[in-house]
Amino acid sequence: MQIQLTKLAHARSGDKGDTANVGLIAFRDEVYPILVREVTAERVKQHFQGICKGEVERFELPNLGALNFLLHESLGGGGTLSLMTDAQGKTFSTALLRMKIEITDSEVQDLELT
């Protein structure tokens, strides 16, 4: 079945020049491997189509149950050059949480998700 990331994880985002970073944090350790499997750099790039014009890089932090994404060329030039309301990429966190991923029935059962 499909499930929205907001049910599985929380996130915080910020900026470094024209790059937005999104840290995606699993609510529970058991969820982390599912995030690793489903929330790939390619999927994130696709999700942010029309917003992220550059590459997406992904880094794994198993110790925190977190993934860090760098979304290059996403902030309209970044910093003071940007004309965007969200020039600092602060709301990219919740934008990522809109993503829907596939999980198996047994995972739904194991995690007691409904």
Add this chain to the structure above:
Amino acid sequence: MKQKIRIAAGQGFWGDLPDAPVRQVEGGPIDYLMLDYLAEVTMSIMQKQRSRDLSAGYAKDFVPLMKQILPACVERNIRVTANAGGVNVEGCADAVKEVARELGLSGKVRIGIVTGDDIMGSLDELMSRGIELRNMDNGAPLSTVRDRIQSANAYLGAAPIVEALAGGAQIVITGRATDTGLTLAPLIHEFGWAMDDWNRLAAGTIAGHIIECGAQCSGGNCQYEWQSVPSLAEVGFPIVEASPDGTFVVTKHQRTGGWVIIPSVKEQLVYEMGDPHEYITPDCVADFTTIRLEYDGTDRVRVFGIEGRPSTEFLKVSISYSAGFKAVGTLVYSWPDAYQKARAADRILRRRLERLGLEFDLVHTEFVGANATHGPLAGEPSADIPEVQLRVGVRSEDRNAVERFTKEIAPLVLTGPPAVTGFAGGRPKVEEIVAYWPALIPKEEINTQVRVIEA
């Protein structure tokens, strides 16, 4: 040697809650108060202020704050580390000295002054020796914007702050020092950590990273169960309780709002993160994939296991330069068909700008209430949406073009789609863009100076 040092964060940026540092000093025991004032573009704002007034160019709020808390700091031996000096560290120190005198604390306060970060005066000499200060984002050499540079400062690390503390400074004032160095330095000083004890330096750096944004690790901007965060109106700013072995607990004063929980600390850990394996500072390279977290009671998160590696041969330089002009205009359209009306107004405006033959590098439209933050991910807005704010921004090297744009917004009220309001602020302001140019410089090119004076 003390077995525990408490470092309290009082400001997460220049303009953070004014009373937060006072509450940190008065709310319970602390050993150090750490105040981070400098964001990436703050130095250029300060430079601009100093060009108009030679005595300006630092975080002005720091001075009345010191007036308020200095007696308590002296009485309880709380030491302060702050990058409040901006582009005028000496001026800031003079003002604090004057405050000490007014308070009758002359001779009881030593002020540490850290300078040498400002390399504005030596840029040409550096460039003539082949130090190109290429933009870390796009690789362009600094010479391409040489005539538009407004400020240039190297990020200094913990070492000069440690030296000032060793010299007996109660208050250490720096210019462009790293946020993390302000927290790491007291730990090096108190625990006698070696400057190549990479694991401990990394631990102190990560402690600094966790508290450098103030309450953003203690319940502020917390996405995890945000509706359950207790009394944010009285949010407690974070405190690091560090031990000599490099482990530390993130906490806050009792009887304050907010919360320090593992999810709130994790959210701050990933904030503005690049490659987690290498968080590079002047002091070390910290590895965020080694961080371990566990609870140590209510509002207490213990952080341990941190590993680090040797620092690099370079310091980061923050350069600011003029990059043209911009303006943003807004109007609000109401039900019915609010979104359609705002879109129609945008088309009309763009057609008029085109007919005027104005050159812009960028014209950027957003519909606040429909898609300003999440763009296409937000989907089509409901036909019934009560209102939408049209927000159009332009950017150009040509000030006149931006100026002309600002005259095209209000007329839309009488010459565009109906049921429009929200123009009471008058014409949008034309803003000069001061852009950020990050670069690297070999460490040996920077001559840091440390002075400790008697107030």
